[in-house]
Amino acid sequence: MTVNGQSRAGDVEPRTLLVHYLRDDLELTGTNIGCDTSSCGACTVHVGGESVKSCTMLAVQARGEDVTTIEGMATNGELHPMQQAFMECHGLQCGYCTPGMIMAATSLLAENPNPTEAEVREGLEGNLCRCTGYHNIVKAVLQAADGGTNGGAS
Amino acid sequence: MTVMGTPRLRKEDPKLLTGEGKYVDDLQVPGQLWMGMVRSPMAHARINGIDTSAAEAADGVHAVYTGAQLNDMGLWAAPLPCAWPVTPDMVNPPHYPAATDEVHHVGEIVAVVLADSRYGAADAAELVDVDYEPLPAVASIEAARDGSATAHSDLESNKAYHWPLIPDPDALEAAFANATHTVKAEFVQQRLIPSAMEPRGVLAIPSPAGGDLTLYSATQVPHILKVMIAATTGLPEGKLRIVAPAVGGGFGAKLNINPDEILAATLANKLSRPVRWTESRSEAAFSTHQGRGQIQTIELAADADGKLLGCRVHLDADMGAYMMLITPGVPLLGSFLYTGVYAVPAFGFTCDGYFTNLTPTDAYRGAGRPEASYAIERAMDLLAGEVGVGPDEIRRRNYLGGGEHFENLETPATLVFDSGNYGPNLDAALEMAGYADLRAEQQARRDAGSSTQLGIGLCTYVEICGLAPSRALGGLNYGAGGWEHAVVRFLPTGKVEVVSGSTPHGQGHETSWSMIVADKLGVDPDDVTVLHSDTAISPLGLDTYGSRSLAVGGVAIAMACDKVIDKAKEIAAHQLEANPDDLEFDAGSFTVKGSPDKTMPIQSVAFGAFTAHDLPDDMEPNLQEQVTFDPPNFAFPFGTHVAVVEVDEETGRVDLIDYIAIDDCGNQVNPLIVEGQVHGGIVQGVAQALWEGAAYDEDGNCKNPSFLDYLVPSPTEVPSMKLGFTTTPSTSNPLGVKGVGEAGTIGSAAAVINAVCDALSPHGIKDLPMPATPAVVWKAIQSSKNGGQS
Numbered sequence: 001m002t003v004n005g006q007s008r009a010g011d012v013e014p015r016t017l018l019v020h021y022l023r024d025d026l027e028l029t030g031t032n033i034g035c036d037t038s039s040c041g042a043c044t045v046h047v048g049g050e051s052v053k054s055c056t057m058l059a060v061q062a063r064g065e066d067v068t069t070i071e072g073m074a075t076n077g078e079l080h081p082m083q084q085a086f087m088e089c090h091g092l093q094c095g096y097c098t099p100g101m102i103m104a105a106t107s108l109l110a111e112n113p114n115p116t117e118a119e120v121r122e123g124l125e126g127n128l129c130r131c132t133g134y135h136n137i138v139k140a141v142l143q144a145a146d147g148g149t150n151g152g153a154s
Numbered sequence: 155m156t157v158m159g160t161p162r163l164r165k166e167d168p169k170l171l172t173g174e175g176k177y178v179d180d181l182q183v184p185g186q187l188w189m190g191m192v193r194s195p196m197a198h199a200r201i202n203g204i205d206t207s208a209a210e211a212a213d214g215v216h217a218v219y220t221g222a223q224l225n226d227m228g229l230w231a232a233p234l235p236c237a238w239p240v241t242p243d244m245v246n247p248p249h250y251p252a253a254t255d256e257v258h259h260v261g262e263i264v265a266v267v268l269a270d271s272r273y274g275a276a277d278a279a280e281l282v283d284v285d286y287e288p289l290p291a292v293a294s295i296e297a298a299r300d301g302s303a304t305a306h307s308d309l310e311s312n313k314a315y316h317w318p319l320i321p322d323p324d325a326l327e328a329a330f331a332n333a334t335h336t337v338k339a340e341f342v343q344q345r346l347i348p349s350a351m352e353p354r355g356v357l358a359i360p361s362p363a364g365g366d367l368t369l370y371s372a373t374q375v376p377h378i379l380k381v382m383i384a385a386t387t388g389l390p391e392g393k394l395r396i397v398a399p400a401v402g403g404g405f406g407a408k409l410n411i412n413p414d415e416i417l418a419a420t421l422a423n424k425l426s427r428p429v430r431w432t433e434s435r436s437e438a439a440f441s442t443h444q445g446r447g448q449i450q451t452i453e454l455a456a457d458a459d460g461k462l463l464g465c466r467v468h469l470d471a472d473m474g475a476y477m478m479l480i481t482p483g484v485p486l487l488g489s490f491l492y493t494g495v496y497a498v499p500a501f502g503f504t505c506d507g508y509f510t511n512l513t514p515t516d517a518y519r520g521a522g523r524p525e526a527s528y529a530i531e532r533a534m535d536l537l538a539g540e541v542g543v544g545p546d547e548i549r550r551r552n553y554l555g556g557g558e559h560f561e562n563l564e565t566p567a568t569l570v571f572d573s574g575n576y577g578p579n580l581d582a583a584l585e586m587a588g589y590a591d592l593r594a595e596q597q598a599r600r601d602a603g604s605s606t607q608l609g610i611g612l613c614t615y616v617e618i619c620g621l622a623p624s625r626a627l628g629g630l631n632y633g634a635g636g637w638e639h640a641v642v643r644f645l646p647t648g649k650v651e652v653v654s655g656s657t658p659h660g661q662g663h664e665t666s667w668s669m670i671v672a673d674k675l676g677v678d679p680d681d682v683t684v685l686h687s688d689t690a691i692s693p694l695g696l697d698t699y700g701s702r703s704l705a706v707g708g709v710a711i712a713m714a715c716d717k718v719i720d721k722a723k724e725i726a727a728h729q730l731e732a733n734p735d736d737l738e739f740d741a742g743s744f745t746v747k748g749s750p751d752k753t754m755p756i757q758s759v760a761f762g763a764f765t766a767h768d769l770p771d772d773m774e775p776n777l778q779e780q781v782t783f784d785p786p787n788f789a790f791p792f793g794t795h796v797a798v799v800e801v802d803e804e805t806g807r808v809d810l811i812d813y814i815a816i817d818d819c820g821n822q823v824n825p826l827i828v829e830g831q832v833h834g835g836i837v838q839g840v841a842q843a844l845w846e847g848a849a850y851d852e853d854g855n856c857k858n859p860s861f862l863d864y865l866v867p868s869p870t871e872v873p874s875m876k877l878g879f880t881t882t883p884s885t886s887n888p889l890g891v892k893g894v895g896e897a898g899t900i901g902s903a904a905a906v907i908n909a910v911c912d913a914l915s916p917h918g919i920k921d922l923p924m925p926a927t928p929a930v931v932w933k934a935i936q937s938s939k940n941g942g943q944s
Contacts, residue, residue, distance in 0.1 A: 027182065029179075034435065037435065086167070087164070094660030095660065096352040098171060120869070130349055132833055134869040
């Protein structure tokens with residue numbers, strides 16, 4: 001598979017989850033694990049341009065796919081506009097849900113570049129945050145959309 | 155320069171936004187062994203035997219140890235600690251990292267597997283065969299009180315302690331005898347699963363030759379953990395280094411000393427290999443303590459005008475299976491706050507702690523204070539109904555200080571509140587909420603017979619934070635002090651390095667501490683580096699909990715800055731050939747009064763202190779000072795929250811449609827961070843009111859341990875919030891700061907349930923249990939239609 005633009009290959013147990021392959025084998029630990037029931041979205045990445053909870057997918061299912069993780073979002077030291085909006089709006093505290101939120105939010109804007117607040121909330125329904133009460137996350141996504149600079153899903 | 159009080163983006167964020175933040179599970183080391191925990195499926199049972207042979211034979215398994223074997227290996231110097239024996243006769247059954255002959259809650263560790271891989275450890279743990287003989291389980295506070303079964307078979311009773319706080323029993327009795335109005339209510343504080351987004355985890359790395367051990371843990375309390383690992387394992391404290399790397403939220407759940415941490419430390423030391431464990435989410439309901447778990451009885455006595463005469467409270471508190479670090483003290487942290495923001499001449503509080511066969515309880519965001527705030531604020535609404543006045547009016551009539559500004563006011567619960575100004579705070583909340591318009595809208599819907607009724611709930615809370623004056627903790631028999639330590643040093647290049655004993659896990663200490671230093675020393679906040687959370691770098695500290703970081707740790711930094719300035723002034727005076735008293739320090743430079751050309755920036759002073767070529771006689775080189783601040787008093791933030799809900803009377807569904815909070819945390823350092831803390835806190839309290847609660851069956855099985863069933867709110871369940879602030883500086887510290895980490899949670903559950911009950915008041919519904927799920931609300935409505943019969 002291609003991960004963040006680089007071709008990666010390896011042997012894994014058939015049962016290995018994509019998130020464990022990314023974290024343990026490729027050492028891309030920015031993608032976090034917050035649950036074991038595909039409920040929290042902390043492990044959200046992009047597969048083929050769409051947001052996917054990487055705990056719901058086996059690594060072998062991503063064979064040949066184009067995968068982007070949080071490590072692939074900033075370019076040349078510049079934060080992605082969504083990352084920048086999260087920073088400016090204080091859309092993160094402990095930061096654990098943040099990579100998944102960023103991936104889900106960029107995917108959301110790719111599908112709906114000008115969402116309402118309600119649409120942002122619905123679009124992020126699969127991603128849980130315990131710190132922010134979502135207030136500033138929603139604000140950040142709306143700001144990224146408003147700026148018209150959202151880079152869309154990769 | 156005024157940096158404090160102005161919103162500032164966080165310097166923590168770039169790392170966290172790009173995936174560079176390293177949480178415990180992100181750290182990989184060669185040769186590591188994964189622990190797989192074999193956990194009891196029964197709440198109370200005798201262990202008749204354990205067969206580990208299949209697990210030992212599995213591929214990649216290095217060792218398997220039962221609790222009895224671990225015990226026989228002599229690894230334990232003492233049981234897991236309880237630092238707060240609240241009474242001299244408190245019952246405290248020994249609690250070791252793994253059970254030996256009897257288990258006392260579902261999920262208690264009975265054996266541990268060490269394997270080469272994450273998956274291998276989990277697989278092998280399933281191969282361990284344990285022969286359990288079930289014993290009767292105590293699965294609720296009611297069952298514990300009943301006492302027909304005991305949670306520990308060698309105990310005669312489930313009662314752990316009785317704790318009274320009744321300053322004047324005669325006055326209390328007289329208050330109720332003389333009352334025109336009385337209300338009495340029972341509220342249940344359901345158990346909550348804290349659910350920080352990062353599960354807990356631990357990685358212990360031994361250094362076999364030197365005997366050192368480095369332990370990485372997703373903890374709020376590395377300093378306390380260091381002491382306690384030494385105490386429980388006998389490993390020399392001086393050989394231990396504890397690091398809390400990036401920590402993904404805590405909320406009290408990472409304020410403990412856990413079996414997994416002790417197991418990792420001892421087994422890594424014994425096996426001379428790194429040992430690690432990462433909690434799974436569904437495991438967390440058993441491997442991490444839970445919050446709340448109380449049955450509260452509150453009685454209020456008031457005169458004909460609704461002015462309070464007395465308040466009497468009793469708690470039955472669920473300890474769970476064992477006393478963990480501060481389990482018994484959590485309900486008592488609220489004891490002083492059951493009179494809330496009100497002038498109550500007579501007060502009495504008692505608490506009975508009970509053991510159950512459930513996961514131990516301990517601190518969870520607010521720890522005792524949300525429970526207190528809930529009880530008094532719900533009871534005030536009941537009293538308003540009894541007296542026949544509005545919820546705003548009943549509060550106004552009873553505010554401490556007559557609702558006006560006060561300082562250092564003694565309360566009936568024996569505390570001295572640092573400062574308050576409750577009336578204007580309520581005014582601001584009602585105005586922001588558009589209270590009169592909301593009441594008109596509510597009436598219109600009632601008149602129209604709408605099936606979607608509007609409810610408006612108020613809560614004026616006060617909380618106790620800035621934990622804590624060490625003497626006060628001593629008076630409560632708590633096993634440690636409440637100070638915090640800080641070091642501020644100039645580096646030779648003119649940059650500033652701060653070492654803080656506070657240990658953040660999402661609060662943004664690096665940014666806030668940099669702002670304090672920037673204001674004090676006249677430097678750029680970006681020129682300040684904050685070191686923390688590693689006992690090798692920050693050897694002295696008492697960590698982060700109880701909204702204490704700013705009011706104790708931040709103040710220590712400010713005071714250390716003052717000492718730096720004092721020393722720098724002497725050096726500058728020496729080098730400028732002036733009297734120190736003739737020097738002014740402003741915007742980072744010393745200037746001789748009346749001679750604006752005789753000036754020296756503090757960075758130059760710092761370099762001079764480093765080279766030490768020309769210092770005053772007897773002055774030590776370098777510009778570095780330290781302070782250990784022990785606060786003279788707690789701090790008492792307060793605020794008014796207004797919840798607006800819609801209740802669908804046909805389905806029982808409650809929608810929170812608006813939330814207004816006017817908080818007062820004294821002076822603010824970074825309003826951006828303050829607002830974020832309030833937002834998150836509010837939603838955690840709302841979640842207790844409407845959705846969350848650990849549910850147990852009568853055998854002590856948790857019915858909703860995973861995120862499939864335990865309803866942590868998602869973005870669609872809550873609205874954006876409207877925040878405002880009043881500012882009443884604290885008298886407890888020179889910065890005038892109070893603390894805000896738990897305030898939202900302390901105010902919001904009562905506000906929401908008050909709102910739901912307000913919406914349903916035409917049905918005669920006065921109370922609802924939490925969480926007020928659609929089923930709960932629908933049943934209450936149906937019951938009221940049937941004349942109170944369900």
